[in-house]
Amino acid sequence: MNAPDWWIIAAIVLGLVLVGLYLSMTAGRLDRLHRRIEMAYGTLDVLLARRCALTLELAGSGLMDPAAAVVLVDSAHGVLAAIDHDSDSSRRWLAESDLTRTLGGVFDDVQEVDEIREEPDAAQVLDALAATCQRVSLSRRFLNDGVRACRQVRGQRLVRWLRLAGRTPWPQTVEMDDTPPDGLSAITT
Amino acid sequence: MTDSSGSTQRALRIGIVCPYAWDVPGGVQAHIHDLAETLIGFGHHLSVLTPVDDPSTLPEYAVDGGRPRAIPYNGSVARLTLGVKATRHVHRWIREGEFDVVHVHEPLAPSLSVLTCWVAQGPIVATWHSSMQRSRVLSAGYYLAQTALEKVSARIAVSEDARRTLVDHFGGDAVLIPNGVRVDRFADVEPVPRGPGPRIVFLGRIDEPRKGLAVLFDAWPMIVGQHPDATLIVIGPGDAREALGDMDSASRERIHVLGRLDEDRKAQELASADLYVAPNTGGESFGIVLLEAMAAQTAVLASDLTAFERVLDGGGAGALFATGNAEDLARQANALLGDDVARQKLVEAGCHRVASFDWAHIARRVEAVYDSVIVPGEPVRVDLRGQLVGRLARRAGDGRVESTGEDGTETEDRR
Numbered sequence: 001m002n003a004p005d006w007w008i009i010a011a012i013v014l015g016l017v018l019v020g021l022y023l024s025m026t027a028g029r030l031d032r033l034h035r036r037i038e039m040a041y042g043t044l045d046v047l048l049a050r051r052c053a054l055t056l057e058l059a060g061s062g063l064m065d066p067a068a069a070v071v072l073v074d075s076a077h078g079v080l081a082a083i084d085h086d087s088d089s090s091r092r093w094l095a096e097s098d099l100t101r102t103l104g105g106v107f108d109d110v111q112e113v114d115e116i117r118e119e120p121d122a123a124q125v126l127d128a129l130a131a132t133c134q135r136v137s138l139s140r141r142f143l144n145d146g147v148r149a150c151r152q153v154r155g156q157r158l159v160r161w162l163r164l165a166g167r168t169p170w171p172q173t174v175e176m177d178d179t180p181p182d183g184l185s186a187i188t189t
Numbered sequence: 190m191t192d193s194s195g196s197t198q199r200a201l202r203i204g205i206v207c208p209y210a211w212d213v214p215g216g217v218q219a220h221i222h223d224l225a226e227t228l229i230g231f232g233h234h235l236s237v238l239t240p241v242d243d244p245s246t247l248p249e250y251a252v253d254g255g256r257p258r259a260i261p262y263n264g265s266v267a268r269l270t271l272g273v274k275a276t277r278h279v280h281r282w283i284r285e286g287e288f289d290v291v292h293v294h295e296p297l298a299p300s301l302s303v304l305t306c307w308v309a310q311g312p313i314v315a316t317w318h319s320s321m322q323r324s325r326v327l328s329a330g331y332y333l334a335q336t337a338l339e340k341v342s343a344r345i346a347v348s349e350d351a352r353r354t355l356v357d358h359f360g361g362d363a364v365l366i367p368n369g370v371r372v373d374r375f376a377d378v379e380p381v382p383r384g385p386g387p388r389i390v391f392l393g394r395i396d397e398p399r400k401g402l403a404v405l406f407d408a409w410p411m412i413v414g415q416h417p418d419a420t421l422i423v424i425g426p427g428d429a430r431e432a433l434g435d436m437d438s439a440s441r442e443r444i445h446v447l448g449r450l451d452e453d454r455k456a457q458e459l460a461s462a463d464l465y466v467a468p469n470t471g472g473e474s475f476g477i478v479l480l481e482a483m484a485a486q487t488a489v490l491a492s493d494l495t496a497f498e499r500v501l502d503g504g505g506a507g508a509l510f511a512t513g514n515a516e517d518l519a520r521q522a523n524a525l526l527g528d529d530v531a532r533q534k535l536v537e538a539g540c541h542r543v544a545s546f547d548w549a550h551i552a553r554r555v556e557a558v559y560d561s562v563i564v565p566g567e568p569v570r571v572d573l574r575g576q577l578v579g580r581l582a583r584r585a586g587d588g589r590v591e592s593t594g595e596d597g598t599e600t601e602d603r604r
Contacts, residue, residue: 029335032310047561135560138561145362188553
């Protein structure tokens, strides 16, 4: 073989190495993004569970009027039932949205909330609930941000053709109403 | 007392990374210093990793991240810490820290922040301080930057401009949490002894055109014309002689150049002034000094940059003049100096405005961001899977950590 052939072979080898490097780095990126999303799901899950627990605590504490207690318990139980029914996650987000709306309805008035907060025990639970609602909303925002970044990488042609994402399911954003109740957001802002 | 903001009440282990030398004054360093001390006040465990020239100047919560080197970067000479030794510091800090969350600042500055993003895995929060037009990292190093940024779970921007830079260049979202100010540090300072006439103060680098001292100097003779006993106090590093140009000697006599001052002295000067003027011509993304002046109960007159307009609540908490316009500056300054009631009104509005920027308040919002990315029982770990550059650095770094004790002794010697 003469000199130009060697050059061609060298160029091909270099090209393959570069493609290999690119693929390895992209796979690494995907791996990191998937883990970040998984972590974010974990955090959101914990925060939503805490919100549900605090709602039940408040409803059972005798600090609320009986009508408010009943609707709070009802929505919180809706969430618990949806978690048990784990085959369908969209049901869970619907139930969480319902709880958001119930909380928003019960705690829509700052003055009313301030009245309940005069009781020190109630203040403690309400403050924790307010903080949790705020964190739920932030946490979902960060989760969806990660999902969008991941979808962008997974949408690349090379990634799809070579199945760099392996068997990891297509990432899903969490769509639910997480607006913190008007009467509680005054506590955190 | 129960926690009034209702945070989750668990003491967190928080690691904060500062990209710039700790012993050099700067906005990012000041931000980190105040944030760290406020969070410690909330009962959290804090560790700040930062470059530093003289480790003996570090407070007890800060860790020496290595000596910064002067490196030309993005149009100016920055003092950054990078390289194998720095990466090793980051490794050890993360491994030993067992942080619930790591908070990096200015993650695109090629210093400890970006190294941390590379090395760490777990809940990472990043804060963007500056708004950039088009930096080299954003174009040439886009891929590397993107790789580091993908690990960041939550992004914070301190200003709308910084947020826009981030969103435009990298997409996605960021939470806006403004800079804070330690209102208590400015509230009860002892005023400096002063002469009879009104006192105006300027703060900023004298030789940096964007700080706008030239505009103020142009306006000064017009101010002295109406208030012959007025004094202008100029605080900041740089040579003022050149900036003074051909100003008449009567006006020149009423200017006192104090040079660079420490924070306490700066607070005193601010509190003793009748008017703080910020004639900046651009490049400001936030305007922390405006808040400091408000906290020191001094009326503010600033150029109408978007960032300043936001901080001053559209002109309600401080007067605004047309950017770069010396006549407008002089006219408004004269009006304010001659009207005690108007000034007092601005001071009261300023006090009210600055309360929402108090660190005690701002840090709660940062805490909420931490809580919304933390996974209980999952601390930040060292992790370099799928990353060639980082893996090479680890090999070099770990090798030295295990094979020699030199580094430890060396650090002790430096202390």
